[in-house]
Amino acid sequence: MIAVLMGGNSAERAISLRSGEAIYQTLSNQNIDCFTFDWYGDNLSELWKQEFDQVFIILHGRGGEDGYIQKQLEDRGICYTGSDSNSSHNSMDKARTKIIWKQHDLTLAPxxxxxxxxxxxxxxxxxxxxxxxxxxxxxxxxxxxxxxxxxxxxxxxxxxxxxxxxxxxWIKGDEYTVAILGDKALPVVKIITDQNFYDYESKYHSNKTQYLCPCDLSPTQEKELQDIALKAFFAINAKGWGRVDFIINQHNKPYLLEINTVPGMTSHSLVPIAAKAIGINFNKLVTSIINEI
Missing domain, CATH: 3.30.1490.20 (ATP-grasp fold, A domain)
Structure with a gap:
């Protein structure tokens, strides 16, 4: 039995609920035993009363992506998707992430x-x-x-x-993202927005935001970006799945922005777009993430 853990009490609650519902529907459609649990931040005792042996964590932001919920599950010996509590904690904190990446000689903005x-x-x-x-x-x-x-x-x-x-x-340039599934980087997605940057409105509400996959990079440039993404992902000791974001400046130099260890899984989300480009539909993507536990 899989518990789809969604909601949370962060500023990204609404997106988590949308992502969680999409995951629940695809698991149900494949006749996989599952249920959703809307975590409000103070009702975990209700979750422990349920019968389940795995958790699909689709909590975005603090509480769900910063290691807290991962530690709760680890303490109870429950398997879950994605990165462990320590790597989740490090990747959620942008300042801590930059320190780790700098130690691995990855290119960052000052x-x-x-x-x-x-x-x-x-x-x-x-x-x-x-x-x-x-x-x-x-x-x-x-x-x-x-x-x-x-x-x-x-x-x-x-x-x-x-x-x-x-x-x-501020690095002026084009935004790209690399989704990671297991130990492989998926095709690069270029993000084109009419805003100053890829903000909340562009991500979840705007119909003007464009996602190019295949993107406009040469095969050599795309491979370089994928290699950097994997190095950044494993430098944090992330696992399972995630997404690494970049800006490429006018001199074709890539700068790391951040890492997401529980990316969105909505209709606008980038991981499903990248997976689809190589023939991995949403159903297969969800089960592949579970298989990485």
Whole structure:
């Protein structure tokens, strides 16, 4: 019996519910015994009363993607999809992720951490900047800063979600993502949006966002991006499945943005798009993720 664990109490709750329902439907259609469990953040005791032996974690954001729920399942000896509690914790924290990636000589934009309780260190890299909460996904709380005057408002927005914010040099370029299934990188997807960047509206609501797969990279460039994605994925000790996001600047240099260890699985989501490009339909994708447990 598989429990599809969805919902959560993060800012990405609505997306998790959509992803979870899609997974539940595809499992049910394949006559796989399963049920959904909507975790509100304080009702785990109700889950433990259920009978199940595996969990498909489709909780996005804090609580579900930061190692908390993984640790709860580990403590009870219950198998689950995706990365373990430690790697989930490291990958959810954008600042911690950058430290690990830097240790592996991966290419990153210059950045500093801004603590709400301390003065901000001088910023040595040029404008524009991007300001993001260190502990949110789906581009929630992110702002582009074109001049120093805008910085305070951007930090106030980011600090609504976490006491730490990442101030990063804005890299002008095209956005790409690489989905990973097991130990293989799926085809690269290029994201084209009419917004400043691939924000929450572009991800989940806009009909103008375009996803190119095959993308516009040469085979050599695509292989390079896939190789970097795998190196980044395994540097965090991630496993099972995930997604690594990039910006490629005007000089064709790729910069790592972030890693997602529980990516979305909605109709707009990138992992299903990449899988479909090589003949893996949604049903097969879901069962493949379960088989990686």
């Amino acid at each position: 950045s500093i951490i801004a603590n709400i309780h301390r003065p901000i260190n001088p910023i040595s890299f040029p404008l524009p900047w991007v300001v993001k909460p260190t502990l949110e996904g789906s581009s929630i709380g992110i702002s582009k800063v074109d001049n120093q005057i805008q910085l305070n408002d951007a930090l106030m927005l980011a600090w609504q979600y976490a006491p730490y914010a990442l101030i990063e040099q």
